[in-house]
Amino acid sequence: MGRKCTPTQLRILEGNPGKRPIPVEPDMSSGLPTPPPHLIGYAREEWDRLAAGLHRLGILNDGDAMSFAAYCDAYGWWRVATEEMNRRVEKGGPLAALIDKTSNGNIIQNNLVGTANKARADMVRYASEFGLTPAARAKIAVEGGEQGGKFSKLVGNGKR
Numbered sequence: 001m002g003r004k005c006t007p008t009q010l011r012i013l014e015g016n017p018g019k020r021p022i023p024v025e026p027d028m029s030s031g032l033p034t035p036p037p038h039l040i041g042y043a044r045e046e047w048d049r050l051a052a053g054l055h056r057l058g059i060l061n062d063g064d065a066m067s068f069a070a071y072c073d074a075y076g077w078w079r080v081a082t083e084e085m086n087r088r089v090e091k092g093g094p095l096a097a098l099i100d101k102t103s104n105g106n107i108i109q110n111n112l113v114g115t116a117n118k119a120r121a122d123m124v125r126y127a128s129e130f131g132l133t134p135a136a137r138a139k140i141a142v143e144g145g146e147q148g149g150k151f152s153k154l155v156g157n158g159k160r
Contacts, residue, residue, distance in 0.1 A: 013057070013131070014139045031055075033065035035072075043069075043076030050132070059130055071126030078119035081112045088112075 032055045035047045051068065054060035060068055085097035088110075100110050128136045 017139075033060060033062050033068075036065065036069045039069055039072055039076075041076055042079045043072040046072045046075045050130075054130055057131075064130075067126065067129060071123060071130065071132075074119045074122035074126060078116055078123050081116035081119060085110070085112050085116060 032052060035044060035051070039047055047069070051060055054068070088096040098110055098113055099107050101107055124133060127133050131137060
């Protein structure tokens, strides 16, 4: 199986550390992709927050829109599940978010825990594909001595 391929634009931004030939990719961009209509709530907010910056860097084009939408969906579901768990903590303490009691009185894991964990894992996996994790950004060449290089102004100050 081996290592997964690094997207061409990320290889260019990294300075092509392996010095292997960079393949010519078809130009699939006709401007900033339109967010898919199924993105709502937090997922749509995340699209609006990051899409333009990724497009400017050449990382998001029409061919990548569905993969980026999957990242945004995962973010949206993670945030919804996490916020609901936080509401349960405020009402009943930390265990209220983690466990439920069945009608028989048995204690089981709250389904939101699994939902949040799965969405978080998906979100991080998709985020790394677009250079949105610290490890992915660390590979990017520093431009003009600036810390963070070409990605430094992509996300802003990190506030949501």
